[in-house]
Amino acid sequence: MSVRTSAAASIADVVPAVVSGRSAPDADFQLTPSTTIVAAGAAEAAGTYLAEVLRPATGYPLPVVPRESPDGGIVLVLGGADPRVGAAGYQLVVDRRRVVLRAATAAGLFAGVQTLRQLLPATVESRQQQPGPWTVCGGEILDYPRFAHRGAMLDVARHFFTVEEVKRHIDLIAQYKINVLHLHLTDDQGWRLEITSWPRLATHGGGTQVGGGPGGYYTQREYQDLVAYAAARHVTIIPEIDIPGHSNAALSAYAELTCDGEAPPPFTTSGTAVGFSSLCVDNDSTYRFVDDVLEELSALTPGGRVHIGADEADVTPPEGYRKFVHRALAIAAGHGLEVTGWHEVLRADPPPATVVQYWGTSGVDNLVAAATARGTEIVLSPASRAYLDMKYHRGIPIGFKWAGFIDVDEAYNWDPGSFLRDVPESAVLGVEAPLWSETLTSRDDLDFMSFPRLPAIAELGWSPRSTHDRQDFARRLARHGARWTAQGVAFYPSTQIPWPA
Ligand code: TNX
Numbered sequence: 001m002s003v004r005t006s007a008a009a010s011i012a013d014v015v016p017a018v019v020s021g022r023s024a025p026d027a028d029f030q031l032t033p034s035t036t037i038v039a040a041g042a043a044e045a046a047g048t049y050l051a052e053v054l055r056p057a058t059g060y061p062l063p064v065v066p067r068e069s070p071d072g073g074i075v076l077v078l079g080g081a082d083p084r085v086g087a088a089g090y091q092l093v094v095d096r097r098r099v100v101l102r103a104a105t106a107a108g109l110f111a112g113v114q115t116l117r118q119l120l121p122a123t124v125e126s127r128q129q130q131p132g133p134w135t136v137c138g139g140e141i142l143d144y145p146r147f148a149h150r151g152a153m154l155d156v157a158r159h160f161f162t163v164e165e166v167k168r169h170i171d172l173i174a175q176y177k178i179n180v181l182h183l184h185l186t187d188d189q190g191w192r193l194e195i196t197s198w199p200r201l202a203t204h205g206g207g208t209q210v211g212g213g214p215g216g217y218y219t220q221r222e223y224q225d226l227v228a229y230a231a232a233r234h235v236t237i238i239p240e241i242d243i244p245g246h247s248n249a250a251l252s253a254y255a256e257l258t259c260d261g262e263a264p265p266p267f268t269t270s271g272t273a274v275g276f277s278s279l280c281v282d283n284d285s286t287y288r289f290v291d292d293v294l295e296e297l298s299a300l301t302p303g304g305r306v307h308i309g310a311d312e313a314d315v316t317p318p319e320g321y322r323k324f325v326h327r328a329l330a331i332a333a334g335h336g337l338e339v340t341g342w343h344e345v346l347r348a349d350p351p352p353a354t355v356v357q358y359w360g361t362s363g364v365d366n367l368v369a370a371a372t373a374r375g376t377e378i379v380l381s382p383a384s385r386a387y388l389d390m391k392y393h394r395g396i397p398i399g400f401k402w403a404g405f406i407d408v409d410e411a412y413n414w415d416p417g418s419f420l421r422d423v424p425e426s427a428v429l430g431v432e433a434p435l436w437s438e439t440l441t442s443r444d445d446l447d448f449m450s451f452p453r454l455p456a457i458a459e460l461g462w463s464p465r466s467t468h469d470r471q472d473f474a475r476r477l478a479r480h481g482a483r484w485t486a487q488g489v490a491f492y493p494s495t496q497i498p499w500p501a
Helices: 041-058 106-118 163-174 220-232 248-253 284-299 318-334 343-348 366-373 408-412 443-450 453-462 470-478 481-487
Strands: 020-023 029-031 073-078 090-094 098-103 134-136 139-143 149-155 180-184 236-243 305-309 338-342 355-358 378-380 428-435
Touching: 041 073, 041 106, 073 106, 090 106, 098 106, 106 139, 149 163, 149 453, 163 180, 163 220, 163 443, 180 428, 220 236, 236 284, 284 305, 284 318, 305 318, 318 338, 318 343, 338 343, 343 355, 343 366, 355 366, 408 453, 408 470, 428 443, 428 453, 443 453, 453 470
Parallel strands: 073 098, 149 180, 149 428, 180 236, 236 305, 305 338, 338 355, 355 378, 378 428
Antiparallel strands: 020 139, 029 134, 090 098, 090 139
């Protein structure tokens, strides 16, 4: 498949769709060897990020300077934006002399930078110098998100992915205004974060993966680097320690977490069974473990929110599950942490401050509806829509199909505001697209399953309901294939998208 690589871009092609935009073709701005990026103080980081994105392909120096020269440039300003942009949006005005990006916060400027790069030809995404001209589509944009939580989840437990691979993934998802990366750090097959008070979690529990490969783990220093890298891209990492189920890796490292005192062997089969493991909810050592792990995690989590999983605890006795969840929530609160859990956590009747991540398929769940009536907020990850590990169609060699095949239409064509029965949009914190990695082993696999579906979920999270239009989305998305090609993204060329010939 070949995709056109040098066509000019337009405000009408931006993904996620903007709240409001007006193209003015006679007001295009040209990037030249003497263009400067004007950004001072707290705006400087967004300016530097923009310069780093644009320099390789243009070959221009694009210095980031504190003051505007008379001949204009790209100007990033904190303050003075239309108040409708709120804390996360931005306002962009492009005319022949200058580009002015305004926002109330650094996060808003960063979102605007992501839009701005989409107003340049796709070749700007190449890491090698390309021929211009470097035209920024003229016009005006006012833009801000529909939902606060626009997440992607990556499972580094079933198969390990390196710090470099995760950083690359962060850069790719941030382009689509994703602002949360939920990292699924522990599961039956692997424990991926160093915990200094329980060292064998990582050294033993991190030593393998699905199918018995070498696995791996992040040292705390590496993990901190990852968190900082994400933060610089306005992506908050939410670490998940999946307890009390999905815990074989921890049990195999420490026998005192089991009820029979015998550590099970590492789970290394190529099979992908779930729901067979549980921390022993009656052991004191289990709660010392939870306390120590959450204490160390709180120091590594500037976002202040952790995910405790709590899904598929099929072998945890129901009363014990309830007791465990309440103790874990109290321990987390003691370390100043806010908590998210998969929707099964509602079986324990947690306080409304616990955010619930819905991964069902039907949208009908009485516990979820009742919880939202008491103030619980929901993150929507319906498996039949948002699961990036589902196959696009039956012929795809990787991925699962238990929640159905998900091509771009299935990923895009639903409304997070009305998906759950008896749950008002006001209870929806946002959307999240989970990428489980039982069958995914390489960076190309991550790309292939994420693109183009992740941009579909990102648009549901960002763009107003009024812009929802599957044909227009397909047309806009079609223009992004050339960007992914220039970035070396191994995307799936869905037949539902009219890619340019
Ligand atoms: C269900 S979704 C799981 C995961 C699997 C996934 C595979 C959820 C909370 N649990 O453990 O990896 O399906 O699609």
